[in-house]
Amino acid sequence: MGLIVRSSHLHGAGVYTLAPITKGTHVLEYTGPRISHKQCEGLYSNSEVTYLFTMDDEQTFIDGFGMAAFVNHSCDPNCETDQFGDQIWIIAIRDIAAGEELLYDYHLWDAEPEDLAPCYCGAKTCRGTMYSTEEIERQKKLLHRRALRKKARKLAEKKSGKRKKRPTR
Numbered sequence: 001m002g003l004i005v006r007s008s009h010l011h012g013a014g015v016y017t018l019a020p021i022t023k024g025t026h027v028l029e030y031t032g033p034r035i036s037h038k039q040c041e042g043l044y045s046n047s048e049v050t051y052l053f054t055m056d057d058e059q060t061f062i063d064g065f066g067m068a069a070f071v072n073h074s075c076d077p078n079c080e081t082d083q084f085g086d087q088i089w090i091i092a093i094r095d096i097a098a099g100e101e102l103l104y105d106y107h108l109w110d111a112e113p114e115d116l117a118p119c120y121c122g123a124k125t126c127r128g129t130m131y132s133t134e135e136i137e138r139q140k141k142l143l144h145r146r147a148l149r150k151k152a153r154k155l156a157e158k159k160s161g162k163r164k165k166r167p168t169r
């Protein structure tokens with residue numbers, strides 16, 4: 001098909017096509033060892049990048065090893081991923097011209113709000129992060145709940161402090 005890995009203006013290395021690709025083409029399989037949730041823990045914690053891909057059961061992960069692991073994220077992508085049995089494929093969702101970078105939406109999920117996962121795709125519709133819209137909502141709610149708990153804790157501390165300050169007879 002004529003794909004190459006080279007430097008990307010979005011991040012590090014990316015995958016580019018040297019020839020036009022027709023909409024619907026299965027472009028690349030996301031290959032690599034299958035690992036469990038437990039095996040994922042800490043695997044990329046000291047790294048800015050992650051090559052983990054979550055499979056449909058949300059219990060199995062592919063530790064990307066191969067060209068597909070270099071495909072970057074975009075909020076306005078030209079590809080999507082789909083699972084067929086045990087395989088994940090990157091599929092063109094529109095005709096792609098020779099020279100274009102292959103991109104799919106990572107829809108990242110299940111992270112701590114402190115981990116911002118900023119997106120540099122530059123699309124008009126960029127979410128500013130590689131998280132899915134559902135994950136952005138989940139994190140907003142989580143932060144709101146944390147803020148409420150903090151406020152309640154401070155109030156409780158203030159009340160107990162006042163009690164301590166009362167003069168004893």
Ligand SMILES: C[S@@+](CC[C@H](N)C(=O)[O-])C[C@H]1O[C@@H](n2cnc3c(N)ncnc32)[C@H](O)[C@@H]1O
Nearest residue numbers: 011012013048049050069070072073119120121
């Ligand atoms: C599967 S790797 C993709 C290949 C990566 N560019 C490299 O050089 O190794 C995924 C990582 O690339 C980075 N990345 C991919 N797309 C990005 C984007 N649109 N904005 C910012 N970082 C991106 C993130 O650090 C992410 O964890």
Ligand SMILES: [Zn+2]
Nearest residue numbers: 075119121126
């Ligand atoms: Zn974006």
